[in-house]
Amino acid sequence: MTETAPQALRIGMVGHAFMGAAHSHAWRTAGRFFELPLRVEMTAVCGRSAERVKQAAERYGWQSAETDWRELVARPDIDVVDICTPGDSHAEIALAALAAGKHVLCEKPLANSVREAEEMAAAAQKAAADGVRSMVAFNYRRVPALALARQLVEQGRLGRIHQVRAQYLQDWLVDPEFPLAWRLRKDRAGSGALGDLGAHSIDVAQYLTGQRISSVGAVLETFVTERPLPASSSGLSGTAGSERGAVTVDDAALFTARFDGGAIGVFEATRFATGHKNAMRIEISGSAGSLAFDAESMNELAFHDRSEDASTAGFRRILVTEPTHPYLDAWWPPGHLIGYEHTFTHQVRDFVTAVAQGQDPRPSFGDGLQVQKVLAAVESSAAALGVHIPVQGAGARS
Amino acid sequence: MTETAPQALRIGMVGHAFMGAAHSHAWRTAGRFFELPLRVEMTAVCGRSAERVKQAAERYGWQSAETDWRELVARPDIDVVDICTPGDSHAEIALAALAAGKHVLCEKPLANSVREAEEMAAAAQKAAADGVRSMVAFNYRRVPALALARQLVEQGRLGRIHQVRAQYLQDWLVDPEFPLAWRLRKDRAGSGALGDLGAHSIDVAQYLTGQRISSVGAVLETFVTERPLPASSSGLSGTAGSERGAVTVDDAALFTARFDGGAIGVFEATRFATGHKNAMRIEISGSAGSLAFDAESMNELAFHDRSEDASTAGFRRILVTEPTHPYLDAWWPPGHLIGYEHTFTHQVRDFVTAVAQGQDPRPSFGDGLQVQKVLAAVESSAAALGVHIPVQGAGARS
Amino acid sequence: MTETAPQALRIGMVGHAFMGAAHSHAWRTAGRFFELPLRVEMTAVCGRSAERVKQAAERYGWQSAETDWRELVARPDIDVVDICTPGDSHAEIALAALAAGKHVLCEKPLANSVREAEEMAAAAQKAAADGVRSMVAFNYRRVPALALARQLVEQGRLGRIHQVRAQYLQDWLVDPEFPLAWRLRKDRAGSGALGDLGAHSIDVAQYLTGQRISSVGAVLETFVTERPLPASSSGLSGTAGSERGAVTVDDAALFTARFDGGAIGVFEATRFATGHKNAMRIEISGSAGSLAFDAESMNELAFHDRSEDASTAGFRRILVTEPTHPYLDAWWPPGHLIGYEHTFTHQVRDFVTAVAQGQDPRPSFGDGLQVQKVLAAVESSAAALGVHIPVQGAGARS
């Protein structure tokens, strides 16, 4: 190889909990399996506790550690700021990073409010003019089965899209003694199942169909309204203490939707679906075919082709592990599965490629803002007895 | 056997299309597999065309034929009137039959309007005082897997019910050239997917949970608004002609629901779910367990028991063919499946047993009326941009 | 209808246990759903106990009862003798019936030995020359999914057949206290899982592939060698008594096979497959496609078409309920399942049609004999440490 080594892309990551672990793995791994146009350097990780961030740096392979994200953003040896914190800090960090000319990868949901998301999208658009890239981390777009699903829709294999049914089913809150973690507090998380899970469903539904949700009619429910306060304030779970506090987010969110392309849909996001651990399911019914996906079997896509003879038609279980499938040429022979963290690795590949090619990666902050508007409409509808509320900015359906 | 032969129960059936064929089979078969307390006699069938009803009588094993249902109802040798006609004639026939002191089994949905259903329920209640029985034919209650599901809920195996997700997916209308059969005309059918399919889902959801729907927020959609008129006006399909007419019912119905016991749910009934032929699916999530059912695999029930150790917990595929399962002791050894028509045979068993024992069978006309009220609330909500509409008569949720 | 009523075909059935119930239902039902060229009359049923056969006649709808099968065979008002007894009496009854010029439908396996089966096949062939028809009741050929599978193979959709994997899994003998029923006694049943279950697998494998098994290498095993004697000698189960007797048949039979068309296969028949109730499974792998079937989901056929693009290829779940599927135009709309007993109804349709058309129905007694020879080769191989034993009469593989 006489070619010169690719230029470095130096990453600074803020937050090092569950999402930070997944992102770290992705930054570390993408270049091992994909031909990246830029060499990823894991320059710095940032967390509030000096001791814990140092441990995280060592564990996950970051070259240095910071305890103040402002310091990290200010470092001249950082090209990308990767935001893995809870939603309440996304806006502040992202705006600062963009202002500092850093590319930004931001966990979903983009923000805790439409207002914040609007600021972020505006800043991202402005920065893009100067070659600064930004992307929101809806990682399910990088599940090969869903990327394949998108291809099939684009190829017209589904025809006109009539219906979407989307469910995101988890069950970790069924136990009423599960403590009041930050994800159950509106001030930190923005919303509950809605923003945490429903945001994924909304993004994927819109991504796959190529249609945007134009109105929603919703029900939000909190089944367990009071929970033990965690012994310490941090962590996903913590240990249940003796005091109790109010749950200020939804346990489950249900809504019907109309799309601007004429489709209709039903959505459900819940943390009370006993027995379902991470069932992010989506089905799309079109005039020419149908698709079905379940993240608990994430290497599979079910596809029904209506053009087949009725005698041999049926939902096919496509095992999405062929080299011709999206992202799969980098991995193992057919039939050998990939897992959850691969979606982050694919995300890194796509992000780095876009940065190198000077293109705006998708989903953009604008896409994230639009999802935020759907979330806001869901909350408005739920507050108004479920009447259909137009999503802000949605074009009227002709 | 020195015991005297059981007394006869003489049946008169009105209508002999798809449903008539299923009911005929059930009347003919129930006594062959179950010990019925009364001997079923298939006395008369009624249809408008003299020739066709005669053929049907011969084909399905009825002893005589009538062309005017009023004649049938008036016959002294008829004990039971079984109504298998489209919904627009249910009320008139049922009221006459009850007035004549005949027991009535009526296909679902009970009627095409709440008003009709109210009259029927009132008449049924009055007749019951005189020992005249009536029942609406929500046959899915007689699927062994769903009867087992009900047992599990009653035994507390699901705990507090949090959520219901119900889908009834068919796809026979995806072809825009499918003709404008009677099921697509509001005057005959009352509604489209909503009443035809959604009524089943509503009844089953309420039956399984033991809760009643108290309010709904709905979207109704007609994707194909004009279809070729059938060459002849009868039949499910007929042959497409050159003229077109307006589709006056919904192709798909979506709604969120609140139940009077605190559960929430999402419902979808559609004839546009490409690839799904009769996917009547329901999942119920409770604090102690969960259930899932799909009519396309009707001999199976999935059950998750949350009391199991996490390491070995998982949805079980119960093959509902054991002699200890509801209705199954009458059929084949374990692992040998039963089919769609068995639900009607079970219905006959339960109906005949109730008549013999002098008890009111369920679902009653009152149950049918209540489903009708939910259907009406769905239509009202859809007309009001999806705002949640209380189901008439539903108790307020405490 | 001015056409004259079809001529009657008068049936006499011997045996009225599990199989008799299934056959009775089929004789009673076939003409209700199919246009039969002959009118079936359920003329007489025969059983050893006068009281029990009279009850059976009443229960299942037979016009008269006999206690000696010789009387039944001699009756001039009987056209067809349907043999539903254990295997040790098949030969005697069938030979007598054929000699009396009666058409014969005989349960499988055809006999308990090759010698008996040879006699029966010879007699059947001789009788056929006089227009007397005979058929062995391998009912799985009449499962629509398997009839469809046969069509696909015939159409070349599988290409050259390479491999067969067949399992017939039940578990009713896992309990060592299950009594020593007749099916566990070699003198009555001929063999154990091998003849009861394996015979079905062998017939289906040969039927689907169009190839005959030419040699087998086998292991037979009896896990529980002694069981309680049943309180009474009759019945599938009976009640376990205090005395014990030796199990003289196999609990499980395993064998590899070579077919005369070049395919190879693995077979397993067992009554010890805990959790499997009636898993008659078969998979066929060919150069152009593959098939998979499981009787516990008998309305489904999985089909993989290798001509599809790798990106969208996958096993399709064909729900075999379309009107274009074998036998299905007689039943319910798409997506509505049929059950186990329908296979017998289809068998009656095919048998009656063949009789009316003066054709020899399949599987013939010759087919049954050939299966018997495979069973015999399995037993010989098992007795010879599994060395591959040629199936008697099998052509050498070129």
Add this chain to the structure above:
Amino acid sequence: MTETAPQALRIGMVGHAFMGAAHSHAWRTAGRFFELPLRVEMTAVCGRSAERVKQAAERYGWQSAETDWRELVARPDIDVVDICTPGDSHAEIALAALAAGKHVLCEKPLANSVREAEEMAAAAQKAAADGVRSMVAFNYRRVPALALARQLVEQGRLGRIHQVRAQYLQDWLVDPEFPLAWRLRKDRAGSGALGDLGAHSIDVAQYLTGQRISSVGAVLETFVTERPLPASSSGLSGTAGSERGAVTVDDAALFTARFDGGAIGVFEATRFATGHKNAMRIEISGSAGSLAFDAESMNELAFHDRSEDASTAGFRRILVTEPTHPYLDAWWPPGHLIGYEHTFTHQVRDFVTAVAQGQDPRPSFGDGLQVQKVLAAVESSAAALGVHIPVQGAGARS
């Protein structure tokens, strides 16, 4: 953290094709997710082509590259030799490495002949006395679902094991124009589907049941006996050239087996199972329960518990992603899948842990030898018309 950094374990890997990529990822990743008692250093990789091994080192993260495995084995800064080459070189490399006092991890099958494997096992046993560890890389033991399966058997949840059915189904050779890669040449690969796939099934079957195969009766088949020679001699696939050569290994291997604990089994390994990509399936039936696994759904284990009430019994789909499941506490929240390469990461964890603790890891070279003996017995049986051949050294079954 004031604790001193863990000591280093310096790895040298021989071979860098498919298996080398998987092993590299595992060495690189294990310490990021698991608390390893030793720090892994990826010291050197070895391959014959200087250019290609240099690229591999860079790509996979090895600090240096060698072109002669003897040099690698001689390096004093190497503690572990990881052998990822085809089977024909395993013995020579492993023996040299053990002689040099290096711990050895060797890909499966252990060798291409029993003789080689015996030498290796003897050398490993001798080396173990000096604290040198060795292990054969049957990575399927490190699939969490199979590790869980083993736990269930050990806990007695299956009772007495009666039957095993094992299939390893791939289809990459169905195309007769697929070139004659090294895996199709007996001199390089030892055998075909048998050693490549069947070896995994044998190891897993013995591991799960805790019983050893004592005799086998086999059929081997090569459906396509001649294939195009690859343009170049290396690589899994290469490009098909115009010349053809003889396939000298089996395309499919079928065998029945007896185990020394009384179980019986059927095994199938094939590269001709159209539509199956990596269906390593195993089912185990015991007196108290049953298990089923399929590598194409590797995060799932089906479990049937016979102690459950018949009304609610059924195979459970255990999603093996709980923190209480083997290896899973290192990964993601419940419901988030892992993939194929994780099995190698787990293998590294177990190997490194054993080295650090001074224990002999399993599967040992002795285990590998025993599998080799089963493979040899299969080949002997196939050559002797399938007669059951005792596995060398297997204890007689009492």
